[in-house]
Structure formats: C-alpha cells, structure tokens
Amino acid sequence: MRILITGATGLLGREIGKVLAEKGHHLLVVSRNLAKAREVLPFPCEIIVGDLNEGPLKDARLKTVEAVINLMGETVVERWNEEKKERIYNSRVIGTRNLVASLPTDIKTFVSGSAIGYYGNCGSEFLYEEHNAGKDFLAKLCVDWEAEVEKAPGRKVCIRTGLVLSRYGGALDEMLFPFRAGVGGALGEGQQWMSWIHIKDIVGLFVFALENSKAHGPINGCAPLPVTNKEFSQTLAEAVGRSLGPSVPHMVLKLIYGETADVILSSIRGSAEKAEALGYEFHFHELKEALNEICAPFKAGEDVFLAEQFLPEPPEKVFPFFQDANNLEKITPPTLNFHIEKVSSPEITQGTLIDYRLKIHGIPARWKTEIDEWQPPYKFVDTQRFGPYRFWHHTHEFRPFCGGTLMVDRVRYRLPLGYLGWILGAKFVKKDVQNIFSFRRNYISTMGGAES
Missing domain, CATH: 3.40.50.720 (NAD(P)-binding Rossmann-like Domain)
Structure with a gap:
C-alpha cells in the first residue's frame, strides 16, 4: 500500500x-x-x-x-x-x-x-x-x-x-x-x-x-x-x-x-x-x-544516545567505509580537530587500538579506543580505554533493512567526577553528542551512502 x-x-x-x-x-x-x-x-x-x-x-x-x-x-x-x-x-x-x-x-x-x-x-x-x-x-x-x-x-x-x-x-x-x-x-x-x-x-x-x-x-x-x-x-x-x-x-x-x-x-x-x-x-x-x-x-548511572539512518545500499557495501580508520576524521565535525595518531593494525578488526587527539570546546584531549567486537558486515563495538569519559561504549549496527541498511549507532556513556560531573555537564555533553552524530548523518546522506 x-x-x-x-x-x-x-x-x-x-x-x-x-x-x-x-x-x-x-x-x-x-x-x-x-x-x-x-x-x-x-x-x-x-x-x-x-x-x-x-x-x-x-x-x-x-x-x-x-x-x-x-x-x-x-x-x-x-x-x-x-x-x-x-x-x-x-x-x-x-x-x-x-x-x-x-x-x-x-x-x-x-x-x-x-x-x-x-x-x-x-x-x-x-x-x-x-x-x-x-x-x-x-x-x-x-x-x-x-x-x-x-x-x-x-x-x-x-x-x-x-x-x-x-x-x-x-x-x-x-x-x-x-x-x-x-x-x-x-x-x-x-x-x-x-x-x-x-x-x-x-x-x-x-x-x-x-x-x-x-x-x-x-x-x-x-x-x-x-x-x-x-x-x-x-x-x-x-x-x-x-x-x-x-x-x-x-x-x-x-x-x-x-x-x-x-x-x-x-x-x-x-x-x-x-x-x-x-x-x-x-x-x-x-x-x-x-x-x-x-x-x-x-x-545504572549511564546516559544513552541513539541515532539511526537508512542507506539504500546493503551492509556489504556500507561496512567497508567504516573499516578504514581514516574515514573517522571525515565524519567528525571539524570543530573537534579530530586527528588519528596511531592505529595498531592496517585495517580495523577485533582488538584494534586507535589513538587520537581532539579538542573539546577548545580543550586538548587524548583518546584511546579498542575495537572489542568485530562482526563484519553487520556490527562492531568500540570502547574507550583512555579518554575524557569514565565510560564510553559505542555499538555500530548495520542491519539489512528493506533492501538497504538501517545504520544504528547506540552509545552508552558516563561522565567524569561522578554525580557532580553529571550535574554540571550532562546537558552540555548530550548536546555535543547530538551535534556529532547529526554531522555524521548529514555527511553520509550527502554522499548518497557510505563510500567503499
């Protein structure tokens, strides 16, 4: 119908x-x-x-x-x-x-x-x-x-x-x-x-x-x-x-x-x-x-964020774009000054460690993330090992959906400094996370899908 x-x-x-x-x-x-x-x-x-x-x-x-x-x-x-x-x-x-x-x-x-x-x-x-x-x-x-x-x-x-x-x-x-x-x-x-x-x-x-x-x-x-x-x-x-x-x-x-x-x-x-x-x-x-x-x-003390986007290509064509760590820079807002410093493997896979630096509202920060789940072409998970959050767990899903891909980003995170950090920063961080994923969705939508 x-x-x-x-x-x-x-x-x-x-x-x-x-x-x-x-x-x-x-x-x-x-x-x-x-x-x-x-x-x-x-x-x-x-x-x-x-x-x-x-x-x-x-x-x-x-x-x-x-x-x-x-x-x-x-x-x-x-x-x-x-x-x-x-x-x-x-x-x-x-x-x-x-x-x-x-x-x-x-x-x-x-x-x-x-x-x-x-x-x-x-x-x-x-x-x-x-x-x-x-x-x-x-x-x-x-x-x-x-x-x-x-x-x-x-x-x-x-x-x-x-x-x-x-x-x-x-x-x-x-x-x-x-x-x-x-x-x-x-x-x-x-x-x-x-x-x-x-x-x-x-x-x-x-x-x-x-x-x-x-x-x-x-x-x-x-x-x-x-x-x-x-x-x-x-x-x-x-x-x-x-x-x-x-x-x-x-x-x-x-x-x-x-x-x-x-x-x-x-x-x-x-x-x-x-x-x-x-x-x-x-x-x-x-x-x-x-x-x-x-x-x-x-x-449990966590904040959560969900972003979804439909792409007309199947997961097999979408996933390779995310297999290249350098593409992370393309889908991150320029205001964060995001730069990858080191990747522990030529291509992202389970156990890969990625070191990068960025600026959060002008304040320099370093981040190390580990790919602790890798299920191409349908899913991978990255977890912060060192960085500005007490906890950051990002699940990327690429679901076959209506002949294309439903790309789902689900983030769980905790702010530093416990309750005080949450009271002072929760609303600002939530807005920052929303802006990051809005930029990402917009970048991918203007590409007409993910690049391979």
Whole structure:
C-alpha cells in the first residue's frame, strides 16, 4: 500500500515509518526540509517537499496515495503566547485541512493524531471516547483538528494520544533531569490523573488502526492503567534510583509555563477499553514495568544516545567505509580537530587500538579506543580505554533493512567526577553528542551512502 506520512521526522513518525516499511508498504513523506528528512528518516521513502501550513500541495505523487498517517504538529508543552498558540493551531488544524485538500478522493484510510487533552480537566472520571470535549485551548484545538480529519475520504481514525514514554526523546526526556538529580517531585498536589502510553504501544496502536477495518472514529491512545501524578512521580524516581523530591507548587509552574501550567495540571483519566475491545493487545499495562524498561540505563548511572539512518545500499557495501580508520576524521565535525595518531593494525578488526587527539570546546584531549567486537558486515563495538569519559561504549549496527541498511549507532556513556560531573555537564555533553552524530548523518546522506 502507498502510505503518506506527515510529521515523519518526529519521534513517533520515525518509529511508525520503520514498522510500515518493514511490512512492505511504499512510504511517501511530506517535509519542509529535504536535507533534514534525508538525514534523520530511518526508512526508505519518497520525500515530497512542501509546507502544508501554507496551502495544499500540488505534487502529482499525492494522487497515488492510498492511506495516510497524519502526525504533523508544533510542540505543545512550552510557555504559550498568542503567536505560539497560533502556530500550534495552524500546524494541526490548517495543516490537516490543506492535507485533505491535497489528496485524491479515493483514499482508503486516514489515521490522524489527536490528543488526550481533548477532554480537558475532568477530575477522577473515567473518560471514554464519547465523552464531551473540554473548554480550554488544547481541547478546542483537538475538536477542530478532528473536525478536519472527518472531511477526509475513506475510513477515519483519530488517536487521542496520551503522554508518550520513550528512552530517546519526547516528554519524558524533559522530566528525567530533575528526577535523576534527585529533586524531581509531584506537580501541584499530585492528585491529577495522567494518561500515559509506552512508545511501543502508541506505534502499535497507529499501525493497528491503519490495518484494522473495524477501527474508526476516536480511540484513546493511552495504557489501560492511568495513574495520578504523585504515583507517576514516585514510580519515575524509583525507576532512576532516586528518592522523590519536593512537590512543585502550582504558582511555580505558572511562573515557568504561564497558561500551559493549567494544561500540565489537568486531570485526564483516559480509558483504553475501546482499543482493547477492537483487539489491540498492549505490551505495557503498568507504569512501573514501562518506566523500569525505559530507565534501566539511567538507574545504572549511564546516559544513552541513539541515532539511526537508512542507506539504500546493503551492509556489504556500507561496512567497508567504516573499516578504514581514516574515514573517522571525515565524519567528525571539524570543530573537534579530530586527528588519528596511531592505529595498531592496517585495517580495523577485533582488538584494534586507535589513538587520537581532539579538542573539546577548545580543550586538548587524548583518546584511546579498542575495537572489542568485530562482526563484519553487520556490527562492531568500540570502547574507550583512555579518554575524557569514565565510560564510553559505542555499538555500530548495520542491519539489512528493506533492501538497504538501517545504520544504528547506540552509545552508552558516563561522565567524569561522578554525580557532580553529571550535574554540571550532562546537558552540555548530550548536546555535543547530538551535534556529532547529526554531522555524521548529514555527511553520509550527502554522499548518497557510505563510500567503499
């Protein structure tokens, strides 16, 4: 099936795209930025360049689309002003209106994101899909958003997504720092209900809604067992191995987030009964199980980073580029002044030691790494033996995927100076690591794949 995805470069879009590509679907993606899409999309697709906020698109390839996954939307959880609210509204409501106008009239299925915020603040009441909408900005936004989806041809489904929990981004990423620092606490009185869902389940639910002809209308995208904010906070603190910190008063949230604070403190107890009645089987029912799975590295004192990139060539053609140590210099940002000084073998293999020097924010540093796992053409692992980190373990995977290669970089690391080093440097180092791998992905994408 030819499926169009909007918002594909986001956390949810990337994961859904991988699942659909592996199932054999032909994917098309709408993106305003061709270079970014090529860099970050971890699946094969056709990229249609355009901005749906500006109007309908005229690309002829849209006329061949059979189904749609609509995930577009500006980030919501930050301080609002009128300009920001307009961008949030237009990116969903106007963008979806223009998307529908861009499509042929024989679309089979249109699955769209929505938000559990549709219901507004409802105390401890269980919320089913037929419940009335709330009255606040986010609720009205969802009403208008879903109204535009209803204008699409074919079978329509709106997934009213709750708080998505993932190790690699999303809302939980913003919460982790204070909890890992030992100062994270409940918000306000902590009695408000939270509707959460593990990333694996929200991806599964979108794909299920696409494939299941009985799914239609709104479906709550939340796990079967919602929790209060106090319970969520306590469970998260335990998952990262810390004690629960003091509560954050409503007044403080208001100062930081303004109007958005009222949305953060809304009590929304969503029911998953419709999804389960349709036949969707959740992987994670209980919050403790979900957070323990996500936070296991953090509890061990490690930070983690994941980067994925699809290359159209098979692993046998991609891997040789990484077998030459000199190519490491090509895929490292020039600002690091990265230079290899010594390699213990002519070609990288298991046991190879690589000595190099670099500058971190202008400060000279030396690094020795060992290749302690070597499985060409599918995997190798390098581990720091001497350098600026207490621990650095980088797994490079080259998975056969959809006729090409899904290149996966997974890094586990610990900063020096223990807790103090982490408090002072965690956010800066995370940004540095992101920039290094962004440069690497961009370099490889502009090559059209890895060189041999």
